[in-house]
Amino acid sequence: MLQEFIRExxxxxxxxxxxxxxxADGHNPHAHILLTVRPLDEQGKWQYKTEKEYLCxxxxxxxxxxxxxxxxxxxxxxxxxxxxxxxRKKVYMPPSEAEKHGYERVNKHPKSTKFGRQNPTSxxxxxxxxxxxxxxxxxxxxxxxxxxxxxxARIDHCSHAERGLTEQPTIHEGVVxxxxxxxxxxxxxxxxxxQIKADNDLLRExxxxxxxxxxxxxxxxxxxxxxxxxxxxxxxxxxxxxxxxRTWQKxxxxxLSAVKSDIKQYTELLKQIREAGKKxxxxxxxxxxxxxxxxxxxxxxxxxxxxxxxxxxxxxxEKTIVLQYLQCTDESGVSVLKKDIAAMETELKKLDEQEExxxxxxxxxxxxxxxxxxxxxxxxxxxxxxxxxxxRSEKEQNxxxxxxxxxxEKYNSLAMFDSKRExxxxxxxxxxxxxxxxxxxxxxxxxxxxxxxxxxxxKRIDFER
Numbered sequence: 001m002l003q004e005f006i007r008e009x010x011x012x013x014x015x016x017x018x019x020x021x022x023x024a025d026g027h028n029p030h031a032h033i034l035l036t037v038r039p040l041d042e043q044g045k046w047q048y049k050t051e052k053e054y055l056c057x058x059x060x061x062x063x064x065x066x067x068x069x070x071x072x073x074x075x076x077x078x079x080x081x082x083x084x085x086x087x088r089k090k091v092y093m094p095p096s097e098a099e100k101h102g103y104e105r106v107n108k109h110p111k112s113t114k115f116g117r118q119n120p121t122s123x124x125x126x127x128x129x130x131x132x133x134x135x136x137x138x139x140x141x142x143x144x145x146x147x148x149x150x151x152x153a154r155i156d157h158c159s160h161a162e163r164g165l166t167e168q169p170t171i172h173e174g175v176v177x178x179x180x181x182x183x184x185x186x187x188x189x190x191x192x193x194x195q196i197k198a199d200n201d202l203l204r205e206x207x208x209x210x211x212x213x214x215x216x217x218x219x220x221x222x223x224x225x226x227x228x229x230x231x232x233x234x235x236x237x238x239x240x241x242x243x244x245x246r247t248w249q250k251x252x253x254x255x256l257s258a259v260k261s262d263i264k265q266y267t268e269l270l271k272q273i274r275e276a277g278k279k280x281x282x283x284x285x286x287x288x289x290x291x292x293x294x295x296x297x298x299x300x301x302x303x304x305x306x307x308x309x310x311x312x313x314x315x316x317x318e319k320t321i322v323l324q325y326l327q328c329t330d331e332s333g334v335s336v337l338k339k340d341i342a343a344m345e346t347e348l349k350k351l352d353e354q355e356e357x358x359x360x361x362x363x364x365x366x367x368x369x370x371x372x373x374x375x376x377x378x379x380x381x382x383x384x385x386x387x388x389x390x391x392r393s394e395k396e397q398n399x400x401x402x403x404x405x406x407x408x409e410k411y412n413s414l415a416m417f418d419s420k421r422e423x424x425x426x427x428x429x430x431x432x433x434x435x436x437x438x439x440x441x442x443x444x445x446x447x448x449x450x451x452x453x454x455x456x457x458x459k460r461i462d463f464e465r
Contacts, residue, residue: 001145002031009137014039014121039121050116054080057094064113080110132157170196192347198406199241199354203361205402224376225387231369233399235426238362239419240403244410245355252348259341262325266334269319273312280308362426369427382443385436396420 002019010017010033018034039047053064056078065073070080079094084103092111093103124130135157143154160169170193177187287301328334376384404411424430 001141005138005141006033008141009134010035013125015125035125037122037125039119047119047121049122050118053113053117055092055111055113056080057097064117066117082110083107188347189343192350195407196350196354202237202402202406219375219378221379221383221387224372224379225384225391228369228372228376229388229391229395231365231372232423232427233395234365235362235369236396236399236416236419236423237403238358238365239422239426240416242355242358242362243415243419243422244407245351245358247415249348249351249355252344252351256341256344256348259326259337262322263334263338263341266319266322266326269315269322273315273319276308276312276315280305280312283308366426381432381436382439385432 002021006017006019016036020032020034021029022032023029038049041047051066053066054070055062055064056070056073058076058078063073063078065078070078079096081092081094082098083090083092083106084098085106086103090106091103095105098105118126139155139157146153146155156163172189174189177189180187181190283301283305287298287305290298290301323329323333326334326337328337400416403416
């Protein structure tokens, strides 16, 4: 299957491919395919990956040409642009324009695009569109072999969003994270994936429960009470998950804000150290070349060198303090920290996506609850309230059990209390309870009135007699 895919998608398109299959007998069988990104010509020689592209001018218009294209373009009046000194600035312009003003050319290197012109075949191979085509081709060949060998399972190259799935995709863990896990060290990326999988399992369970309940719910007080309490427990769970996500978002944002500020300060210090070092080096060189009789200038240079030396010592001392704040020993440690920051920003983006997803699920649950309230309007509010209260403790314990299974040792009882309170506010339970309590008081007064009225009448008749 792998060889067929490689032949059809890569070798037939002029690529050389080298494949290695890993973990064939383990829990994560996969293949690595190493490909050339530089095409061959008809003679079997390597083509260029990029070609220098000169930015040329004609009548105020700028256009890019390769060396071969420029030969023909030059005959049509196109000129290369060179750097010229214009006051204290370096300005690119064609030689004909520079000659009019008498500008002096700085060097012989013409203006060109930053990365050159990419080989069109290499550009296609490196494009996002081609990657999607390869993913689809892999799904097609895999599904064909699954069907051929009698398996019902199928794979899909589309993203969760393209397939209309609300489940959160996991993030790439990488060999470093997996190696840490094997040593018994908990990796943040692996831990996040475990939490995403647990959240997805819980979400599937909740949605399946509500779907079945909404389909079979009857227009009776016990059935509606059961349905409303089930949706209520889902609202509590979504509130808990959103609270958990927001807590992590806050911690990561605070950490990133502090670390980025320190790294910015460290970068600025390095810049200042380099600039001061260059100035000091230039002054030392100037002092060394001074003739022996230039005593005033020598003293002036010595004073400035001493000032720069003192400044460098202060800057280096400040740099050492910033490194201690960053918990790094040198520049290599800062480079590693920058990579960690990039990874944390990816994790934060994933948390933002999770927050958006659970906000959507919470909105859907609140809509279901509103529909059930409309259906319950024709029933006695007091009877419905009492029916719900009778099963509420059991439902809330079910919520706690589910969340504890999902979050394990990370479960927080205080966060659960806050989630219940937030859910109560979203479902307007305080207002509903006040209405029910008012109705109960009215019913109680009515019953009292019915029982006390005959006795009062009997006393009035006895008095008249």
